Amino acid sequence: MTEDIAPNARLDYRVIVDLIERGSKVLDLGCGDGELLANLIEYKNCKGTGIEIDEKAIYACIAKGLTVSHGDIDSGLSEYADKRFDYVILNESLQQMLNPQKAILEALRVGKKVVVGIPNFCHIQARLQIFFQGRVPVTKELPYEWYDTPNLRFFSLRDFKTFCKVNGIKICQERAIDTKKDINFLQNLFAHIGIYVLEK
């Protein structure tokens, strides 16, 4: 694992930072408080900008000295020319979108590559809860009750790969992780998060 990131950074951030080439131009869609972007800029010499819908998170980004835009990714990326970025990042944001298909295709239009990080809604813990308790799963990684979840889309690593195939999107690299390590065996069962580098 690279040392090109703050030592206490989350594992998914470490993986993404690892996947992105040094000195790249990066757009982070749904950049949150900007921690990932700040790491990419500081440790990998990237030039980066982000889009975020939450006003408080935007303030946190600006406080980190980042360039960010307040806005809704669902409304498109018409302000960016084709292949304007080396990488577009969609980490932990796809599941909260009204139109994830459009978002990925737009990301692939403005970025040469797209890095997608998704939660696995079909992790074994979730499956066991559905099977044995007959309830919509609430896990440590996916802690929301059905009535207060920000998530609109529920899918597995396998679902996502099928989506890519159907839409003619090439998966160049992929990593499956839990909170501590890579998962290389029965990923759709044991990984909490899938991270993919896409091209079209």
Next chain:
Amino acid sequence: MTEKTLGIIETQYFTLSDELTLKSGMKLGPVTLAYETYGDLNADKSNAILIFHALTGDAHAAGFHKDAKKPGWWNGMIGPGKSFDTDKYFIISSNCLGSCKGSTGPASINPKTDKPYGLSFPVVTIEDMVAAQKKLIDHLGIIKLLSVAGGSMGGLQALKWTIMYPEMVKSVIAVATNHRHTAQQIALHEVCRQAIMSDPDWQGGDYYGKTVPARGMALSRMIGHITYMSEKSMDEKFGRKLIGKEKVGYDFSTDFEVENYLKYRGDSFVQRFDANSYLYLTKALDYFDIAEEGDLNSVFRKTQSHFLVIAFTSDWLYPAYQSKEFVKALKLGGLDVSYVEINTNYGHDAFLVEIDGQSHLIKHFLARMEKES
């Protein structure tokens, strides 16, 4: 320990050495600009920030004038330790050409006639205001401004600065503004102008030394104030509260607090502003369209400035989606631009009252600009 303040501030005046050739082709001179400065210019003159006021504002942005009870209009933002930190930056606040607040405008004496210009004053534009300010900045010996910043009409000037003098502007802070006046904005201004011009006391603009067109001005300002607030902020502030009575009067005296507020605003405007100046400045706004000579995506092609654009959710006079239009053009041009929409009920007035959010954004943005210089 007492909080550090700017102390007593005095307005300064700069008179251009030459006549100014206006966008209309007319010449105007002598031209004087009123301005104030806060903080100190550093040795390499790299810490200067130029601030622009809104339509009826003035150069007095911060601190107190001698014996004054109220501070300048952006006092919450400018001062020691504030977002425009006068311990770090040299802030210049310039009054605009055409104003009646110490700069040359229609109420000024025309040296050729020894009488106020009135309507013989040439029509000025935002470009002319910027051209005059450029002379002031040259006079102060500043080659490059760390930032240009303003809200509303001040934002238009900030945008025009980076287009007209791109090499002089490191960054732009544009608040509650747009890139061209829209039909609705022009329409509202025209109603305001007609209110003044239809007042018999206006007398074709030749009212100096006589009765000022007070009724027209007050009416104009009442309309203006409605556009600066939002439906929600008005309802929160006034609701249906009655003024000085228990029940409505069933007559045409003042019943509601909101009526009283607008009348107060209208009357105080008569005391502090010149009617002709208001006509000229609203016209300057209405003529503003940065894309008039081409498409919006190409007008910023020469600028290398960094941008911070702030809009307010309840601002219906300069709605956020209008800010987004030029933000989009800036991004398509590959420029460094941050855009933030502050959630507020204050309407267009938010740029004067939503100090916390703006302060945070501007403070950190300027800190980054300092590092990059």
